[in-house]
Structure formats: C-alpha cells, structure tokens
Amino acid sequence: QVQLVQSGAEVKKPGASVKVSCKASGYTFTSHYMHWVRQAPGQGLEWMGIINFDAGTTSYAQKLQGRVTMTRDTSTSTVYMELSSLRSEDTAVYFCARGYGPGNPRTFDIWGQGTMVTVSS
Amino acid sequence: QSALTQPRSVSGSPGQSVTISCTGTSSDVGGYNYVSWYQQHPGKAPKLMIYDVNKRPSGVPDRFSGSKSGNTASLTISGLQAEDEADYYCCSYAGSYTLLFGGGTKLTVL
Numbered sequence: 492q493v494q495l496v497q498s499g500a501e502v503k504k505p506g507a508s509v510k511v512s513c514k515a516s517g518y519t520f521t522s523h524y525m526h527w528v529r530q531a532p533g534q535g536l537e538w539m540g541i542i543n544f545d546a547g548t549t550s551y552a553q554k555l556q557g558r559v560t561m562t563r564d565t566s567t568s569t570v571y572m573e574l575s576s577l578r579s580e581d582t583a584v585y586f587c588a589r590g591y592g593p594g595n596p597r598t599f600d601i602w603g604q605g606t607m608v609t610v611s612s
Numbered sequence: 613q614s615a616l617t618q619p620r621s622v623s624g625s626p627g628q629s630v631t632i633s634c635t636g637t638s639s640d641v642g643g644y645n646y647v648s649w650y651q652q653h654p655g656k657a658p659k660l661m662i663y664d665v666n667k668r669p670s671g672v673p674d675r676f677s678g679s680k681s682g683n684t685a686s687l688t689i690s691g692l693q694a695e696d697e698a699d700y701y702c703c704s705y706a707g708s709y710t711l712l713f714g715g716g717t718k719l720t721v722l
Binding site for chain 2: 538
C-alpha cells in the first residue's frame, strides 16, 4: 500500500541543523510532488515547502527561505528536509505529505507518521 | 504571507450541521479554486476531507461539503457525529507553488 515512512525523533541544540528523511513506497515516486508541513506543540499546521520528485525543483515558505533545503534521492524513493540555524521555535512535529494525484502540487493526500524535532540547549 | 483566518472553535450537537469559515485574500483563497480541508484527531496525521473547494476524495462521507464565495471558503458538516470531533484546517494555493494554512478550528460535538 502507499505509505510514507519518516526517520526518528531528533534532539538538537540551538544553531545546529537537522535532516529528516521520508521514504515513499507503493506508488510511482517520480509522479507526485512532496510537501513538508510542521506543527509546533499545541499549534496549527504550517506549510514549509514542496519538491518536485522528477526534476528536483523546490519552492519554500518565505519565512523559511535560506534555512530550509529539500532534496530527493530517486534511487531510494526518499526525500529529505534539512533545516539549519535551529532555534527553540523550530521545535515541532515535521510531516512529509504527498501531492494528491500525479502532477498536483496543491493538495496532500498521504502523510508520513511525523518526526518530532526538539531544539533545546 | 499571513495564515488564513479560521474561527478558533465551533460546536454542535449530534445530528446538527456546523460550518467552518476560512478567510484569505484575493492572492490565495479568492484567486484560485484550490482550497482543501483537513481533519486532524489528537496525535494523528491530518486527513484530506475536501479538495479543490468542493470535491470529496473517495471514502469521505457526503456529510462533508465545501464551498467558496469571494475570499472566504467554508466547510459544512451535516448530521454531526461524535467521531467528527477534531481539529479542522483549511489550506489554499497561493501561487508560485506555495500553500497557506488556516490557523485551525476545534470542533466540539456536544
């Protein structure tokens, strides 16, 4: 079945970087966009960015420009999200989410299980 | 870009209908027919309920419906059931391959 499996929880110090992975299975990896969404404890959802699996092109939320990088490895059907210069406000659950339907960048259907990233000194 | 505006909470009794609004601008909600709605139960990943303003994915009950007028989109849940109690988020395409979420609405079934 279609699923997205993310890497495990991380604890980082302020100023460090974190890289979260999301491995896709059960569908044609290169046909769908992949998004990253985060949710701080007790807060709402925040869209972070999108990557086109085929071409590897990306688009990021304005507030994260310069700190976030999304990449993909087509040989392993895995996407990565790296966030640098971490601060306490980056403490959140990070989700990868597949674009709904081939070539659709506007909606998500399948979500990963989430990865908790804690930033603490 | 500011988050889309949703009411913090709504409530209704079983069997009743509730509507959750989502207000944006002409650059997002009003500019595209690409509003989606997600349901999130505590500790779970969100679930797609409505996409492209008013389309339902397979498996979503027809008690859930969506609409849009100008810069405001709405999600209506009719025949409320206990399992509908959850957080609901709207999301709109905002151009240039960017998306914007609403702040979320907590639905309480009384």
